[in-house]
Amino acid sequence: MSASVLVGYATRYGSTQEVAEAVAATLRERGLIVDIWPMRKVRILDQCRAVVLGAPLFMFHWHKDALSFLSRHREALSARPVAIFALGPTKSPTDEKEWQTCRAQLDQDLAQFPWLRPAALELFGGKIDPAKLRFPENLFSKQIAKGMPASDIRDWTAIRAWASTLAATLQPAVSQANELV
Numbered sequence: 001m002s003a004s005v006l007v008g009y010a011t012r013y014g015s016t017q018e019v020a021e022a023v024a025a026t027l028r029e030r031g032l033i034v035d036i037w038p039m040r041k042v043r044i045l046d047q048c049r050a051v052v053l054g055a056p057l058f059m060f061h062w063h064k065d066a067l068s069f070l071s072r073h074r075e076a077l078s079a080r081p082v083a084i085f086a087l088g089p090t091k092s093p094t095d096e097k098e099w100q101t102c103r104a105q106l107d108q109d110l111a112q113f114p115w116l117r118p119a120a121l122e123l124f125g126g127k128i129d130p131a132k133l134r135f136p137e138n139l140f141s142k143q144i145a146k147g148m149p150a151s152d153i154r155d156w157t158a159i160r161a162w163a164s165t166l167a168a169t170l171q172p173a174v175s176q177a178n179e180l181v
């Protein structure tokens with residue numbers, strides 16, 4: 001049996017799932033065996049040697065499924081390399097202030113898990129389709145953000161480049177495990 005990498009994702013509107021699929025595809029192209037699952041469906045991590053977790057920021061916080069995944073799997077995650085990505089900024093790839101704010105939200109949530117030492121940590125631009133927002137995001141969009149324009153600033157080149165570098169980072173953990181089986 002070969003050791004595998006788990007790509008776990010959380011999503012509300014699908015854009016993070018698409019990024020997780022692109023990350024998984026790139027890791028596979030680089031020779032890794034990859035399972036991809038919504039985080040809330042993952043029960044045990046025994047079979048995987050490394051974990052990639054991706055989730056969006058919503059209303060100032062990383063997705064609750066991602067935070068609860070970290071709490072639930074502390075022991076297993078402490079024993080494996082863990083890479084993390086988040087989707088957040090939606091205004092522009094160059095709006096430095098927005099990127100810094102989103103990154104601070106992510107860092108603040110991850111600070112609740114001081115045992116976590118990510119092997120890689122990245123923030124990507126996200127996507128908004130205001131017509132598809134459901135409660136409570138539709139209310140947040142109207143009342144707090146005062147309307148959010150449609151946007152999709154996901155940078156697929158940057159996403160694949162990150163995943164490609166990540167494959168090299170995770171390779172030693174996966175190879176070592178394969179030598180043992």
Ligand SMILES: Cc1cc2nc3c(=O)[nH]c(=O)nc-3n(C[C@H](O)[C@H](O)[C@H](O)COP(=O)(O)O)c2cc1C
Pocket residue numbers: 010011012013014015016017056057058059060061087088089090102105125126127128133136137138140141148
């Ligand atoms: C109502 C609403 C609130 C959001 N709040 C934040 C936020 O506080 N911080 C952030 O970085 N991004 C925020 N975003 C942007 C989302 O992270 C982005 O749209 C992401 O791509 C959504 O992922 P999903 O399609 O996988 O659900 C918000 C988006 C919406 C629609």
